[in-house]
Amino acid sequence: MKYAYYPGCSVKSTMKEYEESAKAISKVLELELVEIPDWNCCGSIDAIYSFKPLYAVALAARNLALAEKMQMDVTTLCSACYYALARTNKILKEAPGIKSKVDDALRNAGLTYNGGVRVRHFAEVLLSDTGLEKIKEKLKVPLTSLKVASYYGCFMVRPPNICNFDNAEHPKRLDELVETLGAAKVDYYGKTRCCGGSLDITDEEIMLKMSRAIFLSAKSAGANCMTTACTMCHLNLDAFQKNVESRFDIGIDLPVFHFTQLIGLAFGIEPKQLGLNRNCVSPKKVLSSTVAQP
């Protein structure tokens, strides 16, 4: 299967390992990710939209216009990009006033967009198109030492009329994936609770409190690691984990995997190829009895 691949800014800078691992498992599963040529920022959910809404929609529409030429579904790794791109179709369809202005703007950039591109999260592509059966076939190293708290965050499941990867209140598809990979799933309160990703820069204190609530509920439910499917969530839970620990003087020490890294490990792919050395919280301890060291 071939997909128009929208990387998004984070995947090329602060979340390189997410792309590395996604590409490694795509190879095994015979998925072809064709990068949209000359893609730009998705327009962001709120950062640009609150400042210049029309420009934000035009930014997203430019990516979709570029993808429309490729005649494939668009897939992206970042939940935030996923929502920003997916909502654009709805906005353009429901607000003809905005559509005509965005069309004008696109024409200025030498492009047109007819609204025909389907936007999908990479997790949905893997679980719906490829399917758990095929993933099971490729399984080499069951991840038996892991007790995984799957973190869905916001934009995989909300708002449900656009982001419909799973049930908005009780999602379970990532948990099913985790079990397929031989690990134990952990049910916990915080799985769809917002981690505060959009407040990283503007209000760190609030963000740290939000992330703490998620860590504590995952830990008290018995998790020894977490998995995410979003660049912003991963940044918060992994790179900022040390900040939560020092701010509230608590020990957390929960390694956070991208869901693609877990699949890669179970496929027996070298940890380095999955970028595990780039994770801020070291996963060595929880993996020691399962796989070779990163």
Next chain:
Amino acid sequence: MSHEKDKLSAEAKNIPQGERKESRKAFIKEVMKMPGGEKILECIQCGSCAGGCPTRFAMDYSPMQIIKMINLGMREEVLLSSTIWVCSTCYTCTTRCPREVNFTMLMMSLKNEAIRKNLVKDGVNAKFHKYFFEVINKYGRMYEPELFFKLLDKTDVYSLRHSASLGLRMLRKGKMPIKAPKIEQTPWVSKMLEKTDEKGV
């Protein structure tokens, strides 16, 4: 911020009652035209939004209160509230609202309104949106170091030390870009802006 509020309420007191009523009605009408505000009159004050909100603890007014305040025409109080800036746009309220009020989208629209009316308290909030936009318009993609440097408060030692340690952590992992990104069509992306700006947003 309190100074701005005092000034605004003093101004409000000088307006004759009839006019005040008109201005209240005008605010509701304005909000109903904003993305997210369409169904604001349908709210039944059930509190699902406030109950599920993960940042309620840091807000001065809860989402439910903000809706009531809009329906009472309390323009200044709404636009100067911390609520609109503390919202993390997680869509929990919108998902749970039984009357289909898109409160999350409304928060973004009200931020936009507050920025345009220059009703923003001091601090990093409005700057963040402005600088984020500037970086994207310059490069076409995000360039994190430039955004951080623009936002860095050089007088605040704690935040300097803190940002430096996070930056180093990312750099050590090879996850902090050194070179700025550039897309081929960057000038065209800016041209898109001219076109959208022209038409009044």
